[in-house]
Amino acid sequence: MQVVHTISALRELLQGQTSVGFVPTMGFLHQGHASLIRQARQDHQTVVLSIFVNPTQFGPSEDFASYPRDLEHDMQIAQEAGADLIFAPDVREMYPEGFATSIEVKGAALPLEGEKRPGHFSGVATVVLKLLNIVGAQSAYFGEKDFQQVAVIRQLVRDLNHPTRIVACPTLREESGLAMSSRNSYFTPEQKSRADVIYRALMASRAAFQQGERNAEAILEAGRVVLAREEELKLEYFTLVDAATLQQVEVLGERDHRLLVAARLFNVRLIDNMGLL
Amino acid sequence: MQVVHTISALRELLQGQTSVGFVPTMGFLHQGHASLIRQARQDHQTVVLSIFVNPTQFGPSEDFASYPRDLEHDMQIAQEAGADLIFAPDVREMYPEGFATSIEVKGAALPLEGEKRPGHFSGVATVVLKLLNIVGAQSAYFGEKDFQQVAVIRQLVRDLNHPTRIVACPTLREESGLAMSSRNSYFTPEQKSRADVIYRALMASRAAFQQGERNAEAILEAGRVVLAREEELKLEYFTLVDAATLQQVEVLGERDHRLLVAARLFNVRLIDNMGLL
Numbered sequence: 001m002q003v004v005h006t007i008s009a010l011r012e013l014l015q016g017q018t019s020v021g022f023v024p025t026m027g028f029l030h031q032g033h034a035s036l037i038r039q040a041r042q043d044h045q046t047v048v049l050s051i052f053v054n055p056t057q058f059g060p061s062e063d064f065a066s067y068p069r070d071l072e073h074d075m076q077i078a079q080e081a082g083a084d085l086i087f088a089p090d091v092r093e094m095y096p097e098g099f100a101t102s103i104e105v106k107g108a109a110l111p112l113e114g115e116k117r118p119g120h121f122s123g124v125a126t127v128v129l130k131l132l133n134i135v136g137a138q139s140a141y142f143g144e145k146d147f148q149q150v151a152v153i154r155q156l157v158r159d160l161n162h163p164t165r166i167v168a169c170p171t172l173r174e175e176s177g178l179a180m181s182s183r184n185s186y187f188t189p190e191q192k193s194r195a196d197v198i199y200r201a202l203m204a205s206r207a208a209f210q211q212g213e214r215n216a217e218a219i220l221e222a223g224r225v226v227l228a229r230e231e232e233l234k235l236e237y238f239t240l241v242d243a244a245t246l247q248q249v250e251v252l253g254e255r256d257h258r259l260l261v262a263a264r265l266f267n268v269r270l271i272d273n274m275g276l277l
Numbered sequence: 278m279q280v281v282h283t284i285s286a287l288r289e290l291l292q293g294q295t296s297v298g299f300v301p302t303m304g305f306l307h308q309g310h311a312s313l314i315r316q317a318r319q320d321h322q323t324v325v326l327s328i329f330v331n332p333t334q335f336g337p338s339e340d341f342a343s344y345p346r347d348l349e350h351d352m353q354i355a356q357e358a359g360a361d362l363i364f365a366p367d368v369r370e371m372y373p374e375g376f377a378t379s380i381e382v383k384g385a386a387l388p389l390e391g392e393k394r395p396g397h398f399s400g401v402a403t404v405v406l407k408l409l410n411i412v413g414a415q416s417a418y419f420g421e422k423d424f425q426q427v428a429v430i431r432q433l434v435r436d437l438n439h440p441t442r443i444v445a446c447p448t449l450r451e452e453s454g455l456a457m458s459s460r461n462s463y464f465t466p467e468q469k470s471r472a473d474v475i476y477r478a479l480m481a482s483r484a485a486f487q488q489g490e491r492n493a494e495a496i497l498e499a500g501r502v503v504l505a506r507e508e509e510l511k512l513e514y515f516t517l518v519d520a521a522t523l524q525q526v527e528v529l530g531e532r533d534h535r536l537l538v539a540a541r542l543f544n545v546r547l548i549d550n551m552g553l554l
Contacts, residue, residue: 007438100384101402101436107377125378126437133438159378160403161284161410245375 001079003071003086007134010048010087014136019045022137022164024128027051027088028068028182029077032172036141037081039169048135049078050087052094056102057123068185087135094130102126105159108151108246112260113271116236124149125156132157132164140164145171145179147258147273151246171272173199179272186268195265197233201226202259202274205240209276214252216240219276220259227263236262236269243275252276278356280348280363284411287325287364291413296322299414299441300360301405304328305345305459309449311358313418316446318359325412326355327364329371333379334400345462364412371407379403382436385428385523389537390548393513401426402433409434409441417441422448422456424535424550428523448549450476456549463545472542474510478503479536479551482517486553491529493517496553497536504540513539513546520552529553 004010014020021040025033033049040047051074058064071088078086102122109121132140142150150168157166172180177199178192187195205223213219220240227235240249243256262271281287291297298317302310310326317324328351335341348365355363379399386398409417419427427445434443449457454476455469464472482500490496497517504512517526520533539548 098384098432099436100382100386101433102381104379104381105377107375109377130436130438133440136440155375156378159376159407161407163410163413 001075001083001086003075003088005088005090006093007089010085010134013085014046014048017046018138020048020135020137020139021046022048022050022132022135022140023083024050024052024131024140024142026053026067026182027074028070028185029074030172030180030182030184032143032145032180034077034081035172036143036169037078037083039167040139040141041082043139043167044137046085047083048085048087048137049083050089050131050135052087052089052127052131054094054123054127055091056095056126057120059117059119062117063183068182094127103129103156105152105156108148108155108244111241111246111248112237112239113148113262116262121149121152125152128153129156129160129162132162137164139167141167141169143171144168145181145272147243147260148246151244177203179270181270183268183270187266191266191268194230194232195268195270197227197230197265198261198263198270198272201238202261202272205259206274206276209252216249216252219252223259223261227261230265232266234264236264238263278352278360278363280352280365282365282367283370284366287362287411290362291323291325294323295415297325297412297414297416298323299325299327299409299412299417301327301329301408301417301419303330303344303459304351304365305347305462306351306354307449307457307459307461309420309422309457311354312449313420313446314355314358314360316444317416317418320416320444321414323362324360325362325364325414326360327366327408327412329364329366329404329408331371331400331404332368333372333403334397336394336396339394340460345459371404380406380433382429382433385425385432385521388518388523388525389514389516390425390539393539398426398429402429405430406433406437406439409439414441416444418444418446420448421445422458422549424520424537425523428521454480456547458547460545460547464543468543468545471507471509472545472547474504474507474542475538475540475547475549478515479538479549482536483551483553486529493526493529496529500536500538504538507542509543511541513541515540 021044023036103125176196201223208222238261243258298321300313380402453473478500485499515538520535
């Protein structure tokens, strides 16, 4: 496995490759990332992993500076999972002087995270489009934990007719049910032991659906009861949406639905989601 | 030569092609377009021409509805110049229901046309990026008549790391010096015979430079005198800029400079430009 830091070095190594799978990440890899790499490994001849903590998708009061970084450990996980190449550019390589282009995605990017984190998805869309162009992969792999992000990237790629295929892979969870996330490293062990409340709330809402409830408000109420029992939790949203448009659903119809939740627990911001089936 | 109207048909025909030159146009082709096709023909195995009058780059009071269209004549010019494939999508093919993505380019897109035509370059950048992604060409050819447009597209492609190479080709002119443009068809013959005033103004400013003048204001004054003699002309701007950044220049330095002009003559909007050397 090779690590490169410049676009030109990466392009040289990938020249002539016609079966490339690409896993874009912000590093501090966990088994969720490893599962993406393994899927790319299964589908393609060459697997590229990028590690780039993208400043433009963080708000001014967010955790860009403190976001966890550990390239040595990342290399180990990437190698074990089967990556061939790590692309780890610095900020200047991605945003050289004079950089002046940005992407706006409306539609799936507007509600929820779009409201809570203004500019976030513009930053995500811009860096993902750059990375897709740099790598020129046939497929790119994203974790479903960031459900709305996947919807936004699908919209971006569809709207701009980008040739890379977007593949969403299931969320990996700790034994407690807590969705794996680099940001879980912000928790003390005691705090982390209480973070499964989000998973339990999603499961409670799903159980309500599976027991026959079809009213969105009643399905959500089953989860809200669980969340209300954790006094350290500050809920940002807990909602049931159309899985493609991310628009809130009142009465369940024929289309695919998704529970989405965002909350702060001990001031760590967590997001998670779950289907109803 | 083949004409296709859908993205999927175009992609099928281009599958496996590794030497594609692409000429994006709004149709109503003239010899300026033909020169782009001939350059692409010289450089590549396959030449694709697109014809699409892009609604999102026209302002609400601009000439989208009346923009001249003539596919039959375009096919003849394209064939003679050596195009292999014409891609002529309709608006719904390019902007299907739910389309929600736009590109903002600052930098080279801000002054001049950016001020006179708000939203124009966002529309241009978005459609050009879509077309570059759809065709997947090695090179794309643009006319220098739209000098600022070429600068914006260069910035777009550089900022987003798009793999297509951007090639700018010299402006073709009528015998009178009038830059070839589909919009020249709006003129009556009498009006058209007076439209060379723009070319004569550019030449007068260039002559001032060539005679040793190095003060930007004095160079521009030489052209303004020419423009002032045409009473039907409403000048929008006549300026000397850095050819890369499009920023106005006061005193001529080491960098490449460009005269840029926009004006209405008999209510037809004309733009043109010229180097000093």
